[in-house]
Amino acid sequence: MSAGVATAARPEFLSAGGYRLECLWYGPRPDQAPTLVFLHEGLGSAAMWRDFPEKLAAATGCGALVYSRAGYGGSDPVPLPRPITYMHDEGLLVLPDLLAAAGIGDHVLIGHSDGASIAIVNGGGTRAAGLKGLVLEAAHVFIEDISVRSIAAAAESYRTTDLPDRLRRWHGANTDCAFWGWNRAWLDPAFRHWNIEEYLPAIRVPTLAIQGEGDEYGTVAQLDAIRRQAGGGAEILLLPDCGHSPHRDQPAATLAAMTRFIAVVLK
Numbered sequence: 455m456s457a458g459v460a461t462a463a464r465p466e467f468l469s470a471g472g473y474r475l476e477c478l479w480y481g482p483r484p485d486q487a488p489t490l491v492f493l494h495e496g497l498g499s500a501a502m503w504r505d506f507p508e509k510l511a512a513a514t515g516c517g518a519l520v521y522s523r524a525g526y527g528g529s530d531p532v533p534l535p536r537p538i539t540y541m542h543d544e545g546l547l548v549l550p551d552l553l554a555a556a557g558i559g560d561h562v563l564i565g566h567s568d569g570a571s572i573a574i575v576n577g578g579g580t581r582a583a584g585l586k587g588l589v590l591e592a593a594h595v596f597i598e599d600i601s602v603r604s605i606a607a608a609a610e611s612y613r614t615t616d617l618p619d620r621l622r623r624w625h626g627a628n629t630d631c632a633f634w635g636w637n638r639a640w641l642d643p644a645f646r647h648w649n650i651e652e653y654l655p656a657i658r659v660p661t662l663a664i665q666g667e668g669d670e671y672g673t674v675a676q677l678d679a680i681r682r683q684a685g686g687g688a689e690i691l692l693l694p695d696c697g698h699s700p701h702r703d704q705p706a707a708t709l710a711a712m713t714r715f716i717a718v719v720l721k
Contacts, residue, residue, distance in 0.1 A: 463508075465500070465528055468521075468555045471548030476500055476528035477556070480518040481511035488560040488586065488720055491553070492520040493569030495592075495699070496636040499527030499624045506701045506709070510564075513713040516720070519556055523548070525631045527624060536635040538645045541568060545575030550582075559584045562716055566591040567671065567698065568636070570663075571650060577661075578653030578685070587719035588661040589712055592669055592698050595679050596649045604670045605640045612637070654683035661688040662715040666696030666703055689715065 463478045478500045492507050499522040511518040525532035561584050565573035570593030577588050611617045625632045663680045681688045691711050696703040
């Protein structure tokens with residue numbers, strides 16, 4: 455297997471939240487082992503995780519379900535504009551529906567950026583049957599100026615560079631839907647009031663929160679809020695020489711930290 459490229463997995467499709475969602479499976483199925491459920495970033499997809507889910511599944515003995523949210527990858531498109539509640543909707547409505555459709559019992563949610571925020575909403579806002587732990591990469595629990603500046607810069611890049619062509623590799627016909635659905639929601643003036651801190655105290659499982667020191671979309675204030683308020687306790691890992699994507703920027707350290715955490719929560 456070449457570095458950074460997952461072994462070919464044939465996409466499967468599950469219906470959840472009224473949409474047909476693209477899913478990739480690695481390792482054992484839910485009736486054989488706990489499942490790691492991967493929730494991608496605001497411009498991500500199932501395939502964009504590359505080989506990281508497969509490696510983590512192998513390291514932990516778990517299965518991995520990696521899916522593209524509606525409007526991303528090979529999943530159904532969604533109408534635009536997205537509501538500013540889109541992460542709440544995913545965590546409270548779509549994700550529970552998907553877990554049920556996939557027959558998932560014991561599981562750990564592994565979210566990156568928007569996906570990490572969705573994991574927080576799900577963990578603190580639902581009964582989350584079978585949930586054993588949360589792994590959060592570059593989570594947002596409130597809006598910061600650095601986030602808005604970087605997302606505004608991304609819009610300019612999308613208009614003036616080859617960014618659409620680079621994203622098309624991962625999203626195909628969903629490319630505009632994926633980008634503008636995410637970008638315009640975050641830049642909506644009403645989104646400046648978005649905040650999910652209320653869900654943190656209701657989380658009843660352990661949390662591992664990872665962030666890069668050079669994260670261009672958030673500051674350590676996000677980690678501090680999670681550490682103070684997560685109801686099941688939170689372990690914090692701040693990685694040097696790392697930006698917004700720890701599993702890509704510091705893959706070895708991120709894999710090791712997640713592997714150890716998952717072993718503890720699944721004892």
